[in-house]
Amino acid sequence: MSSALEVDIRPGSGLGPFEIGMSLWNVLDMLRRMQHAFPLVDVKYDPDTATTPVLLHVRPHLDLLFAGYHQRLHTICVRKLRDSSPPITLKYKEYTLSSPEEVLRRLGVNRTFGPTYPGDDLRYPGVSFSFDEDGRGEALKGLKSPDDRTQEVKRVIITQKNPEGGRQDALDEVSECEAMVGEIEKAIVKVHDGITLHFHPSISPPVRIRLGDSTAQDLVCDLGPPLRVHYKEDDRMTIHSRSSDREADADTDYFYNYLQHGIDFLISGSTHTVRKIILHSNIPGSPLFQRYKRCPWEIEGRPEDNEDETPPRMRFCDRADQIRHFLGPDQSPPSMLLDRTDDEEALTLPGSITRLVGYDGLILETTESAQVVSVTLF
Known part of the structure; x- marks a missing residue:
């Protein structure tokens, strides 16, 4: 009761x-x-x-x-x-x-x-x-x-109180307020480089995390301690690795799981630098829904010239086919199927199978309805 x-x-x-x-x-x-x-x-x-x-x-x-x-x-x-x-x-x-x-x-x-x-x-x-x-x-x-x-x-x-005194539309976004302080406003993704995190309030300085350069200590200093530390045990993807040295090093790799920011970092067990970054979209109905907070990521493309201050971007809400065309309009990237309920015998979902689409330096995980549930940088 x-x-x-x-x-x-x-x-x-x-x-x-x-x-x-x-x-x-x-x-x-x-x-x-x-x-x-x-x-x-x-x-x-x-x-x-x-x-x-x-x-x-x-x-x-x-x-x-x-x-x-x-x-x-x-x-x-x-x-x-x-x-x-x-x-x-x-x-x-x-x-x-x-x-x-x-x-x-x-x-x-x-x-x-x-x-x-x-x-x-x-x-x-x-x-x-x-x-x-x-x-x-x-x-x-x-x-x-x-x-x-x-x-x-x-x-x-x-x-929220409307500063203009009128009624607030139910479909509007929430204006910046006290409950958002310290949380991610957007994450700018640069392939082969890393991510730049912008926080609330909007006057906060951004945090840049670079692949192969930022360390586990940097993450703790910039983001605080992770909610979880997970030592890598799933080696099923190493069969696709082209380097035997990378396979051996992967045995000691570990994850920093920032569930509260919607981000995972895979850290090298030997150099303790960031090897992979995984950004989660928290799509309702997907297998990973509610495990991570939504990270509002944006993939930044190449600027048209040196003076271009607003290079094109694709966002988590864009459909998978649009993002694929943005990343490689002339490419037919390889893909694999992943069923995230394989290890959860008691869990059944109508859309449990996702597709991993690989590019040079980036992997998209997409649903059957063409939504992108995560982006992996490596």
């Missing part, structure tokens, strides 16, 4: 443990650790696009909407305030707005938040109060006067 919920409303900022701007990876990880409070969670998304908005329905009271590109919490909706399984209490500062003993009505909102603009809902900067249950009450509008002070609030919606 789940325990009662008591959460505070922070207009424009969050609700209880949820902060506007939190990543999908962080929120799902938190829900997994708080199963006693949130035992039932449904994940809804469009499987045909990498930038699908993701909706977490935390039964029965919460809907959490995540923006499609950066997978950050955009909108929080509290519903079924009278559902007692479990009961929920909403607070604002020192006020109790709604509880099992107290029904939230129009009068209570007006007393707490003050006057607002005319309309069917009560809208304030960063929070609104609706008298419809899941929008199904459209046909019932007009049966009660908007001036009826006893109207019961059915939904509370929390979003």
Whole structure:
């Protein structure tokens, strides 16, 4: 049996443990650790696009909407305030707005938040109060006067505060905020060179990590300690190696897994420099979904000339055929099939097989629906 919920409303900022701007990876990880409070969670998304908005329905009271590109919490909706399984209490500062003993009505909102603009809902900067249950009450509008002070609030919606005062589009990305500090804004990929990481806030200096040059110590200094260190045991790919020396060296290689940034680094066991970099897209429905946070990578092409300051780029959300054409329009690169559920007997997924497409210095892992789930630099 789940325990009662008591959460505070922070207009424009969050609700209880949820902060506007939190990543999908962080929120799902938190829900997994708080199963006693949130035992039932449904994940809804469009499987045909990498930038699908993701909706977490935390039964029965919460809907959490995540923006499609950066997978950050955009909108929080509290519903079924009278559902007692479990009961929920909403607070604002020192006020109790709604509880099992107290029904939230129009009068209570007006007393707490003050006057607002005319309309069917009560809208304030960063929070609104609706008298419809899941929008199904459209046909019932007009049966009660908007001036009826006893109207019961059915939904509370929390979003970022719009500086221009208008309504925020549900498909917009989340503006930079406190919850993003220290997280990756974008990762610029240069084949045969490495990556440049740009962090929030946007004024932070970028971090450059180079293949064969940056060391394990550099990674710890720039990114902090990895969440996991994994010593390489899977040698199935060494059969494709052209160098017997590289095969012998690989026995002592190890991974630094930065799950919180969506990046893996393979480090040489002899020189302790970075040998490979793997960037993960966290595509919903793919075998690696939620193991890594989305790393919003961009592959940078060659500039047209020395004065070109904006060379062409392909992003994680572009389709695999577009990226393949960008990397080698006249090439037919070799590819291999990979089933990531081979080692997980209890796991079955409709799209478990991915394709590895190899280029000089780069490997794309793509799904059957032409989405790129990871990029490997070597």
